[in-house]
Amino acid sequence: MAGADAPDAIWYNPAGIAWSGEQLFFDATLTLVDATYTRVDSGGNTLPTESLSHAPIPIPNIAYTSDLGVDDWTFGISLSAPNLVPYKWSDAPDAPQRYSLISLDGSVVGQLALAAAWRPADDLAIGVAAQLYVGNQKARVALSACDGAICSTPENPEWDGVAEISSTILSPTATVGVTYAPGPVRIGASFALPYSFGGPATLRVRLPTAPLFDNARVDGSDADVTLDMPWVARLGVELRAVERLRLEAAAVYEAWSVQDALVVDPDGIWMRNVTAVGDYEVGPVTVPRKMKDVVSLRLGGEYAVSDGFTARVGANWENAASDDAHLTVLTLDSAKLVASVGASVLLTDDLWLDASFSHVFMANRNIDSSRVTQANPIRPPSPGDQTYVGDGRYVMEANMFGLGLRWQLAAAPSSPRAVARN
Secondary structure (H helix, E strand, C coil): CCCCCCHHHHHCCHHHHHHCCEEEEEEEEEEEEEEEEEEECCCCCEEEEEECECCCCCEEEEEEEECCCCCCEEEEEEEECCCCCCCECCCCCCCCCCCCCCECCCCEEEEEEEEEEEEEECCEEEEEEEEEEEEEEEEEEEEECCCCCCCCCCCCHHHEEEEEEEEEEEEEEEEEEEEECCCCEEEEEEEECCEECCEEEEEEEECCCCHHHCCCEEECCEEEEECEECCEEEEEEEECCCCCEEEEEEEEEECHHHCCEEEEEECCCEEEEECCCEEEECCCEEEECCCCCEEEEEEEEEEEEECCEEEEEEEEEECCCCCHHHCCCCCCCCCEEEEEEEEEEECCCCEEEEEEEEEEEECCEEECCCCCECCCCCCCCCCCCCCECCCEEEEEEEEEEEEEEEEEEECCCCCHHHHHHC
């Protein structure tokens, strides 16, 4: 936050690019999540343990900064992607977690950003980045069609339909930041506006296999999705009192409480010719989220062992955004402690290779108070008749690997890092 002086600052404190000069930045992050879920169903039965799988997809980021010949200004452009892990759980007809999630396969999200930083004084910079999220988010989940009359067992797989939701993402947002660097102390702060991953969606439903639906069909596929994303405030303080050593402490506040629910609202989707029912319009599906705000406390440092080698270490703690009542396998979440190491190596006079490794320690959770109910667009359950789908034991951790290149084409005026390299 405070020590940012490379093109990647566009994403979290665009004021930092004022110290980047002309620079091209490329990196990729690979996150590997290891998780299991052992569900306890609404009858108190412990079901078989399911393991998470996901494709090992590196998340690329590329950014470029330059003053474009304009005094006191630096401009930047970046193309990046959120660190999205496409969760995939069992797709067996009786998979214990099917009412929360089957898979996120096919989800792709990218972010285009244009940034500018103004440096009215050697020790002050103000930056802004205009960002646009684009992509497509997909999810497969089981829905119950149990009507409570002909069907009396709401978790009978024969009465499950499978919904595939595909929503288009086109969401603008912006981040503003400031960096003040009086002497050996640097202070950085930024604020990112809230945005939404909601919008038009396609909802396709595979009908249950119960005999009631033998001659039925589904008409229509249009829907709308509502999923609010948080605003984020960041503050960091860096100390450069010792030559070659940089230490920074930072705090981040993410307002996840804006995400109250995930709502899928069908627009004229009908089940036709359902035996003993006839035609039935599919109703909204609401997944309660009731997320909590997240505070993250971070500490990191780097030491230039030589002119061509820099070592780094860092740690990060944050609370969970999901409480016991609303945790499901849709979003694996817990209190986290992240430990990281990294290094930079000078390959040529102006080309740096960066590498990092982080381990994410996540507290295991045993839930027996879930308030997330089985989705039933035909007969929403009445109070006291709900089937809860989030109870059980969640075990989770993750490893993150990063590799990047930074090409310093021209140093920024009075850049402390550029001076050290020269």
